[in-house]
Amino acid sequence: MTDNPKxxxxxxxxxxxxxxxxxxVTGEETMTGAQASYLxxxxxxxxxxxxxxxxxAEASKMIDTLQQKTGRGRxx
Numbered sequence: 262m263t264d265n266p267k268x269x270x271x272x273x274x275x276x277x278x279x280x281x282x283x284x285x286v287t288g289e290e291t292m293t294g295a296q297a298s299y300l301x302x303x304x305x306x307x308x309x310x311x312x313x314x315x316x317x318a319e320a321s322k323m324i325d326t327l328q329q330k331t332g333r334g335r336x337x
Contacts, residue, residue: 292316292319300323300327304327306331306333
């Protein structure tokens, strides 16, 4: 048989990384250690204050903003 029907695996499934931070179930939890360890030097580089009390969602948004400001995280 030459026909190759599409399977459910052919449909792209959005990852959690693509989910809007406002829709995160755990977004109100304190930021992770990994977020903090990345965000702190990023804040220093961007001359922005580091706030250790940010939530996961807030930290993610700040990382995105500061990556744009500093040029970090861009693919080459």
